[in-house]
Amino acid sequence: MTIAAALLLAGCLAQEEVPFAGGMPQTPSPERGQAVAEQWCATCHARDEEARAARVAQEGDGPSFAAIAGRDGRDEQFLWDFLEGDHFPMPTYRLFPQERADIAAYIVSLRVEE
Template sequence: MLRHVRRIFLLLGLVSGFGSSSALGADAGHGAELARRWCASCHVVANGQAQASADVPSFASVARRPDFSAERLAFFLLDPHPKMPNFPLSRTEAGDIAAYIASLR
C-alpha cells in the first residue's frame, strides 16, 4: 500500500514538474552525460558504443517503442525496480535522461 501511494506521489510530481509531453525544461545533453556515466555499463546509450549487456535494450530501441513516453520513462527511472541498480536520481536527472532517450527517436 505504501509503495502504491509513493508511486502516485512520484507520478504527480513528474506531471507537475515536466508539464507537457516533451518533458519541458529537461536537458538532453545532461541526460547523455548521465547515461554515459551510469547506464553505459549495461545499455548501449550512444552510437559507436562498443560494449553493453546482451539482454538489455539499447536506448535507441527504447526511444523507438510505439508507446514511448518521456514522462513515463522518467517515472520508471525514479521508482526502484529489481533488474536495474538503484541509482539515486533526482526528478531533474530522471527527466534529463528521459529527454536524452527521446532525442534518439
C-alpha cells in the same frame, strides 16, 4: 492517503496541461541527460544499435536507448516514472528529479521517426 501520494496523484491528473507536474525544476536537457546516462547507465545500455554492435556484449546488457525510445509508449512521462522505481536487473539509482527528467529527454531524443 499521505500528502506525498496526494501530490503525486494531483501531478498525474494535472499532466495534460503541465507535463512533469512531479516537481521539475528546469526544462529538461538531453545533453545533461546524456552525460548522466554515460556515467551511470553505459555499462549496460549503448546509445543506439550502432554503438551496441560496436561493443563487446556482456551478460546483463540492456537494450540500446534508441531501441527503448522506439518502443510503444516510451515518452518522457513513462521514462520519468520508470526511473523513479526499482527495476531488477537494473541497479537502484537515486537520481535527482532533474536527472530523471534529463535522461528521459535524452532517451526520447534518440527516437528515430519512421
